Structure formats: C-alpha cells, structure tokens
Amino acid sequence: MEDTRQSQFRKALREVKNLPTLPGIIAKLTRMAENPDTTTEQMGKVISKDHILAAKLLKLVNSAFYGFPQKISSLNSAIILLGFNVIKSLIISSSIFELMESQDVELWEHSLGCAVVCSVLANRLGVSDPEEVSTAGLIHDIGKVAIKMELRQEFETLRQMVHDRQIPMIEAEKELLGIDHAEVGGWLAKSWNLPAKLVEPIACHHNPLEAKDEQLCASIIHFSDILIRGLGYGHGDDVWVPPLSKTAWQLLNLTPQDLDEILEEVEEKLWDVKGFSLEIQAELESGMTT
C-alpha cells in the first residue's frame, strides 16, 4: 500500500513539465529581449540568477535534440551554445507562479545565496571548475519546487507537519513521501540529461558521503546550504539550519581564519544579490500597476 503511494509520487514528480518562475524575473527578461541593444551576455547574467531558468537552460542544452547530452554543466556555455533566439523562446515559453507566495521568493533567495557561497568556496578551494559548483548550488533545491508544483495537496500537509510538529522539511518529506527533495532533484537532473557532475551533488547535498565521484562538490554545496541558512538569507520552507556532516566538514578542511575570510567575501557578494532581489521585486510591482 505504502509502496504504491510512493510510486505514484515518483510518477507524478517524474512527469513534471513546466516549473514556474518568479514573475519579476520574466518581466525583466521580456523587457530585455524586446530591446535590440540587449546582448546575450546580459540576458545570461539575469538567467544565471534564477534557479528555475538556469535548470531549464541546462535541460535544453543537454537534451538529445540539441546534441550535447550530459555534457554541459556551465550556464555560460549553455548560453553561448543556445544563442539569443533560443533564450528568447525559453522566456516566452516559461510559466510564472499564478499565485506567488513569499516562500517562493525565499527559496529563490536561498538558492541564489547558496550559489554565491559555493562560488566563494570553490574558488578558495581551487576546484577545477568553480562555475560548475556554483551552478549546482543554484539548482540544488529544484526538487522542492517540483514537490510543491506536482504534489500540491501533499505539500500543504508537509507544511502543516513542519508547523505543528516543528520538524525540518526534509524529515516531513521522508515521512510523508518516503523520498526527500534532494533525491527528487537528483532524478529530475538525471532525467533532464544534466551531467553527472551536477546530478550527484544535487542528489547528495544533505548527505555528501553518498556521493561517489563528486564528494567535494557535494560537500561544498552541503556546507554552503548550511552557511546561507545560518546567515538568514532566504530559506527553504522551514527555519532550521540543517545538520553539518562531519566528514564533509573535514573534507573541506577549513580553519576558523578561513571561515572569517569566507564570511567577509560572502557578505560583500550578497550585497550585489540583494540589490538584484530588490530590483526584481520593484519590477513586479511596476508590472502590476501598468
């Protein structure tokens, strides 16, 4: 009985089609696309600040149709390969939240913040491709959006469970659905043909030890997720900071001195992100009045 329910959830989540984006971002991009002076690079910069559009862009460039399955892990490369026309089509075909809740903005900010921390850490640790790590950080919670959109009723129950019993979202997910958002994000990434270098860190961001090939990347995302939650920038459906995996922490091998410097750098970069967030919200308000 339990198994059939779980397989129903899995089936529903696998069929997820069009994940909605924040209306402010789509409004901004639509305006940019209409301006003949806008460059692909400028559009790319905005798209790289949205977890949903970033995931869609990667899905598109890695689809068998476009010829590069499981190959492209960088957003810059995806943008170069797809080109302006396809990006415009992507924006036209994107759906937006019909009913936007503050929590959608929170998750967006959390994702963006996590990507910022990932990029700081990846550069500091000298990983071979820092952009890949920050991309994985940006889309690490994509499973949460899928659960919310595809399992609406269950999602309300999950929220209730978090609220009433004061448990973390991930515990509620495991209890009610038998799967959690990390696993869901992992399959989505896999079914979209994203490179294994992105799939594994997404699937293992709460338990980086389960990662076989990408343990360092998974650990960076794991720690960045925790750090950005700790800093209180955005959140993901509950207010708690997830527990830190000791092995991941050892793998990162950071000293208190390192942490101070990292925090300073993150704070500085978050200014830029916060500015963008305000801009997007202003965009939304001006869009609503016109």
Place this chain on the structure above:
Amino acid sequence: MKRILVAGEKIISAPEHRIVLEAKGYQLLLMHDLHSAVSLILEDPPDMLIMEKTFGEDKAPLALLNAVKGCLQKTNIPVILIVDDKQALAGLDWQQYAVDDFLVRPFAPEVLRARIRLAEARMIRVFDNNPLSRLPGNTSILRAIQKAIDSDESHGVCYIDIDNFKPYNDRYGFSQGDDVILMVARIAVNVIDELAREGSFVGHVGGDDFVFIVKEEKVKPVCERILANFEIVRNMFIPAEDLKAGCYVEKDRQGRETVFGLLSLSIAVVMTGAHHFIHYGEVSTLASEVKHFVKKKEGSNYMIDRRSQV
C-alpha cells in the same frame, strides 16, 4: 510521420481539413496561444508550421516565426501563412514575414494538402545542408562567396578550422568529435546572429571546416567573439585530467608518439574589397595561404590576409 504545428483558431476548424490531412499520415498539433506554440518548438519541434496571420496577440506571429528560425534542432521548418483577405497581402513585409508560402481563405482541404506537399518537396530540393550541423553546404557556400565578390561592399570571407581535431578524434572517438563540430557550428551561428545578422552567411564545408561571410567592419568583433566563446565552451568537451595537463600524447599520422595541444580554432580571413576577384576560386586559393600561416600560431587565432590590411 510528419508533425505539423497549426497555430491559430480557425485553420483546421472544418473537420474535412483535419480528416484529409490525418488520413495522409500528418499529425496535427493545434495550438491556440504563443506560449504553448513556442514551448513545442523548443522542446519537440514540428516538421512544419501553418500559422494564421492573426494568430495570438499583435506580435505573436513574428515571435513564433523567430522561434522557428532560431530552432537549432531543425533548420528549415517550412512555414505556410494563412491570411483572411487578399488585401492583407499587398502591404506585407516579406522580409519580416519570412515564410515559405501563403494561402488565402477560403481554400479547399485538397489545396492545403497540395501546398504542404509542395513545401516538403521544395525543402528537399534546396537541401544541400550538412547532415550534422544542418548548415548550408558547398553549393550554397560557393554561391555566397560569389555574391560577396559581386557586391559593392567589402566582405570578409572567413574560413574556420579546428586545430588538433584529428588527434582529438583518435583519442575520444568520432562521436565526441562530431559534438565538437556541432559546438563550433553553434558558436559561429549564434555569434553572427547576434553581432552581424544582416547580409551574413555561415556554411559548413565538411568535416571540421566552416566558412562564414560578414561585412568587412564586422570581421574583427565576430572573430574575436567566436574565439572567446570557443575558449569558454571548449572546456566542456575535454576531460578534466587532460585539461589540467594542457596537452596529450597521441600517435601522429606516421605512428610516432607526439604531444598535441588541446583543441583550438584558427580563422583565415580574406577581404573581398582589397582584391579584384572575379571567381570564387580565387578567394579560396588566397584563403588557404592565410590558413597556412594562422595554423602555425599556437592556440586560437584569426588572421586577415596581408594585402587586405593596408
């Protein structure tokens, strides 16, 4: 089975239209709004588009045409435009409405079917495109070079060549090699589309050789952007350990072990305005001289023939 995207409310409103087409094995995908039509083109492109001139909101038909034109999986998706009255045709800007054919309502189902078959046949006739990149092939390239020579304006005829492509193929296999060719094609098309859309041309000679033609003043920005974009994307096509080493050892054509550099691009440019070319053959002869020099340089480079630079 041919899949036809039908954009507009009234095109297939009469059941006989539908029956005639479906009986002949066409699958009709009816879309009423821009959003879902573009989604389809992006995710699962049709073989043909039939669109009402009055489809969706005011700019929707042009946005849809753009999406079809930008569709990378299938170039040459034929488009048939449906208009309500003959008057609408007179003032229509066909540059903007880059369609292949049109029909004025009312028309019989047989006429629509004939137009669809005609569009299919025409597509096969003009198809000298490369099967991998879907870019125009040699017949079109020669014609485009001749057109550039005959033009009053000076154009740069630019030959792209992938350096160290053969050892890459030997090391990673042909299928990976094909991906690299496709990657270069996409980069070139997208850069030219963005920086020099008007009067430009991109063709695929075959293998790892491409030709593009842009107006003289666009040569530098286009070449520079192509090389810069290649440097970014290239890394996705080379395994981390080789990327780190910066080179690899493979056997050369004589079977001796040789150190090869990673992939790079060379672009040899000939400006039509600096010479009195009469025949396209002269352009390619000069270009191969330039190519000889640019290929000797390390890494990705472009070089404009010396006589063009005075």
